[in-house]
Amino acid sequence: MTRRTLFDKVWDAHRVGGEEEGPTLLYIDLHLVHEVTSPQAFEGLRLAGRTVRRPDQTIATMDHNVPTVDQLAPIADPVSAAQVEALRRNCADFGIPCYGIGHRWQGIVHVIGPELGLTLPGTTIVCGDSHTATHGAFGALAFGIGTTDVEHVLATQTLRAGRPNSMEVRIDGVLPAGVTAKDVALGVLRTIGTAGAAGHVVEYTGSVVARMSMEQRMTLCNLTIEGGGRAGMIAPDDVTVAYLAGRPFAPRGEAWDEAVAAWTQLRSDEGAAYDRTVVIDAADLAPFVTWGTTPAQSVAVTDAVPDPESFSDPAERESAARALVYMGLTPGTRMEDVTIDTVFIGSCTNSRIEDLRIAAEVMDGHRVADGVRVLVVPGSQQVKLQAENEGLDRIFLASGAEWRDAGCSMCLGMNPDQLQPGQRCASTSNRNFEGRQGRGGRTHLVSPPMAAAAAIEGRITDVRRFRARVGQAVP
Amino acid sequence: MPLDRSDVDTDQIIPKQFLKRIERTGYGPFLFFDSRYDDSGAERPDFVLNMEPYRGGTVLVVGRNFGCGSSREHAVWALQDEGFRAVIAPSFADIFHGNALSCGLLPVTLAEHQVAALIDLAGEQPGVECTVDLEAGCVSAGDLRFQFTIEATQRRRLLEGLDEITLTLRGLDTISGFEASRPRWMPDLTRAEAAP
Numbered sequence: 053m054t055r056r057t058l059f060d061k062v063w064d065a066h067r068v069g070g071e072e073e074g075p076t077l078l079y080i081d082l083h084l085v086h087e088v089t090s091p092q093a094f095e096g097l098r099l100a101g102r103t104v105r106r107p108d109q110t111i112a113t114m115d116h117n118v119p120t121v122d123q124l125a126p127i128a129d130p131v132s133a134a135q136v137e138a139l140r141r142n143c144a145d146f147g148i149p150c151y152g153i154g155h156r157w158q159g160i161v162h163v164i165g166p167e168l169g170l171t172l173p174g175t176t177i178v179c180g181d182s183h184t185a186t187h188g189a190f191g192a193l194a195f196g197i198g199t200t201d202v203e204h205v206l207a208t209q210t211l212r213a214g215r216p217n218s219m220e221v222r223i224d225g226v227l228p229a230g231v232t233a234k235d236v237a238l239g240v241l242r243t244i245g246t247a248g249a250a251g252h253v254v255e256y257t258g259s260v261v262a263r264m265s266m267e268q269r270m271t272l273c274n275l276t277i278e279g280g281g282r283a284g285m286i287a288p289d290d291v292t293v294a295y296l297a298g299r300p301f302a303p304r305g306e307a308w309d310e311a312v313a314a315w316t317q318l319r320s321d322e323g324a325a326y327d328r329t330v331v332i333d334a335a336d337l338a339p340f341v342t343w344g345t346t347p348a349q350s351v352a353v354t355d356a357v358p359d360p361e362s363f364s365d366p367a368e369r370e371s372a373a374r375a376l377v378y379m380g381l382t383p384g385t386r387m388e389d390v391t392i393d394t395v396f397i398g399s400c401t402n403s404r405i406e407d408l409r410i411a412a413e414v415m416d417g418h419r420v421a422d423g424v425r426v427l428v429v430p431g432s433q434q435v436k437l438q439a440e441n442e443g444l445d446r447i448f449l450a451s452g453a454e455w456r457d458a459g460c461s462m463c464l465g466m467n468p469d470q471l472q473p474g475q476r477c478a479s480t481s482n483r484n485f486e487g488r489q490g491r492g493g494r495t496h497l498v499s500p501p502m503a504a505a506a507a508i509e510g511r512i513t514d515v516r517r518f519r520a521r522v523g524q525a526v527p
Numbered sequence: 528m529p530l531d532r533s534d535v536d537t538d539q540i541i542p543k544q545f546l547k548r549i550e551r552t553g554y555g556p557f558l559f560f561d562s563r564y565d566d567s568g569a570e571r572p573d574f575v576l577n578m579e580p581y582r583g584g585t586v587l588v589v590g591r592n593f594g595c596g597s598s599r600e601h602a603v604w605a606l607q608d609e610g611f612r613a614v615i616a617p618s619f620a621d622i623f624h625g626n627a628l629s630c631g632l633l634p635v636t637l638a639e640h641q642v643a644a645l646i647d648l649a650g651e652q653p654g655v656e657c658t659v660d661l662e663a664g665c666v667s668a669g670d671l672r673f674q675f676t677i678e679a680t681q682r683r684r685l686l687e688g689l690d691e692i693t694l695t696l697r698g699l700d701t702i703s704g705f706e707a708s709r710p711r712w713m714p715d716l717t718r719a720e721a722a723p
Contacts, residue, residue: 068698068705074680077695079705082714089599091549100692108716117547131547138549149716170714182598182622198600198626200691208695210702214678216621246534247592250621280595282621300719303712311712346534367533367590466543473566485538485596487561 055321058287059218059253062193062318066176068210075212081175083205084161085112085148087139088466089180093203094142106209107147111170112139114152115160116466120429120456123153132467146206157300159432159458162186162400166270167434169299173288173315178205183400183482184283185276189269190296191288191318193253196277216282217327219252223260225334229526230516232410233268234402234480234499236260236332237275238340241348244330248348249281252328255320256286260334266295267404274401275482278347287319341387341512342484342497344375349484351387353502353514359383378486379494380474387512390496394477395420395507396489397500398429398456399463402480407500408439412447413524414504414515419452421510426453427469429461453507465490478506528581528611529649533590537623540594540602554601555608576609580654587614588645588657594623603630613659615666617642628681629691635659635666635675644671661686 056064068077083106090112097103104110117132119125127133136153143150151157157164162183165171173191178184180202187194197211205211221240241248254276261269269286276284293312296302303311338352349372351358360372360383376383381390397403397411408430420426428448430436436458439445445455462469463481465488471477473492480503484495496512505515519526545557562574570577587606593616594602603626606614613633627634637645648655648669657668661682666673677685684691695702 069701074678077698079702079709081709088546092551095549095551102692109714111716129547135547135549168719170716172712172714175714180598180600182596184598196598196622198598198603198622198629200600200626200629204692204695207692208699208702209706210695212691212695213625246595247618247620250592250618277622280592280620301714301716303718307712310710314710314712346536371534464538464543466546483538483596485536487542488538491542491561492566 055324057218057320057324057326058191058255058285058318059193060324062174062176062191063215065174066193075214078176078211078213080178080205080209080211081109082165082170082177083110083209084165084177084179084184085110085139085202086116086161086179086181087114087135088116089199090142090202091135091138092199093180093206094146096203097146097206102207104146104148104206109209110148110206112143112148112150112152113158113161113164114139116460116464118153118459119468120459120461123457128468156433159434160400160403160460162274163404163431163435166190166266167299167432169296169302172296172311173292174318178211182277183274185281186270186274186400188273188276188283188285189266190292191285191315193283193285195283217252219249219254219281219328219330220326221254221256221330221332222258223256223332223334224258225260227260227334227337230339230501231334231337232499232501233264233271235337235340237272238342238347238350238497239337240332241275241279242340242350243332244279246278246346246348247280249276249279252281253283253285254279254281255326256284261286262289265406266291267406270404271401275347278482288315339499339502339515341502342495343379343381343387344372345378345484345486346371347482347484347497349375350497353387353512355387357381357383357385357387388514389511390476391511392476392478392496392506393424394471394475395424395426395503396429396462396477396479396481397503398427398431398461399481400431400460401482402500403429403431403435405435405438407480408435408444409442410527411500411504412444414501414519415451415453415508416447418508418522420507424507424510426507427456427462428453429456429469430458432458451507462489464488465493478503478512528575528584528587529646530575530587530589531646534592534595535589536596537594537599537602538596541599541605546599546601551604552608554605555610558605558609581649583610585610585612586657586659587611588642588649589614589616590642591617591639593619594627595620598622598626600626600630603627603632607632615642615645615659628685631685633659633661633677633685637666637673637675641673
């Protein structure tokens with residue numbers, strides 16, 4: 053019996069018979085839909101006279117276009133409004149459950165799947181969005197697809213896909229104080245680069261990962277795509293089972309018992325071979341901040357903007373030089389001397405209750421720096437409600453931050469939450485590409501506590517030093 | 528058309544404000560939007576898409592990891608709507624590569640030095656013609672001749688113009704057979720006990 057990895061097991065279990073050669077026909081257990089990448093897919097179904105094959109395995113939400121303030125009012129941008137309305141109409145026409153604007157389960161698609169107990173170990177999950185990798189935290193094989201594939205999944209509940217290679221990223225040791233899952237993810241990207249995992253499904257292993265909560269695992273898997281990875285996976289364990297128990301769509305009764313029995317078997321066999329292995333020592337990790345225009349272009353917060361000439365690879369040198377011009381940064385500038393005017397705490401990377409708790413802990417009793425605009429955007433209406441029950445909203449509001457409704461918000465400038473040209477943002481999101489948060493906007497990716505500290509100080513800040521200075525314990 | 532940049536991400540290819548459209552066509556004017564136009568909306572004269580004789584080119588030659596970032600298929604549509612039929616690079620991001628094949632925009636992978644040679648040639652002889660022959664698996668431009676491969680079933684599908692959904696639906700019985708054997712704990716949207 054060959055020894056198989058977690059990825060091998062889930063892939064093999066979903067191969068639909070019948071293909072002799074070429075890409076595998078993979079069965080899709082759960083299809084997540086949002087308003088941006090679906091309109092043309094539904095239109096394609098209509099034009100061909102086809103229907104959605106499994107509406108009972110399809111779920112839709114609205115997240116990219118939705119305003120995060122006055123959410124129930126008509127959307128001001130007519131093009132956004134049309135796209136949101138198209139999803140509502142398509143779901144009604146094709147019989148797909150839609151947790152859209154106004155629904156108590158509405159939120160960022162990669163936040164609501166897990167919290168509703170729809171994301172399950174050992175399943176295949178797809179969505180027309182690259183951060184679908186997030187769901188891999190549960191030991192699901194989850195990846196992003198384009199609109200043509202969305203149409204194929206809607207029509208057939210299958211996907212044709214070439215088998216990726218497997219890659220292990222093992223993170224061992226003990227995380228230094230102040231280092232969060234976001235920093236682990238940024239640390240991985242620094243090591244492997246923006247295409248380091250291209251063509252691979254990454255499995256995260258090691259003692260650091262085993263100690264992570266589900267939300268922390270989601271943050272880690274979320275950023276796999278930024279390293280070019282096809283998907284990111286973490287084997288399910290007791291933490292996974294405890295998270296899922298009792299959630300609205302989690303299996304119940306005997307089905308639950310069968311599920312747990314299956315999930316506890318679901319891990320890579322001892323001695324299974326990966327096509328590539330990367331080992332990261334937790335001691336090498338620190339609170340990171342990006343300086344450039346890819347998520348891999350980061351340094352420890354205590355370091356300085358690098359000199360492009362220090363990169364040995366000519367393409368990297370050129371990319372760094374270009375990035376520094378766009379970002380308006382000079383080599384040698386200490387990151388902690390970089391002032392910011394905007395802070396965004398949100399996105400499918402970091403907008404869950406644990407992220408909000410730690411940000412609130414840092415900000416409690418302090419005022420946001422003059423001239424700094426701070427947006428705190430919970431990942432779903434359920435997260436919002438829970439945060440309000442815990443009094444986190446009052447902490448954010450008392451500090452001078454804005455407390456919003458759920459949506460993708462400032463992660464990508466598709467809704468009113470955008471940067472103006474030249475503005476500089478400390479952001480808990482996943483991408484710092486040119487123009488990502490708004491044309492000419494400058495993004496520095498950080499963890500939630502780092503973003504919170506930056507909000508108070510008005511500049512990129514080492515949250516460990518901030519917390520020591522103001523007498524907070526560093527977790 | 529040579530574009531000597533690596534890690535060209537999908538936000539560069541088509542910024543997010545254009546993803547709000549519900550149409551499948553008309554994305555051509557938005558291709559490389561921020562590189563192509565300045566803040567006043569005027570064409571930037573030093574961007575290759577705006578320069579003669581590269582303007583109107585149908586083969587894009589670009590650096591490694593092309594199309595990284597988002598899964599937005601709109602990036603492919605923008606390239607196709609603007610007339611491109613093939614992209615040549617040392618490597619492509621996985622999702623972009625799959626989207627390109629789905630839409631019939633041919634992603635051609637060549638070695639770094641071969642791509643560099645093509646970019647150099649386009650610079651030295653602006654307007655030189657480049658031919659990409661899927662049947663023969665060959666790129667030719669000036670005196671350069673490079674072989675490339677496309678996965679066999681994709682190549683056949685592209686050459687024969689087959690519709691992928693139609694192909695899959697021919698095997699519907701097999702799909703139903705697979706479904707009958709799935710464990711009962713799999714995701715089920717009819718399952719929630721608390722009605723929304």
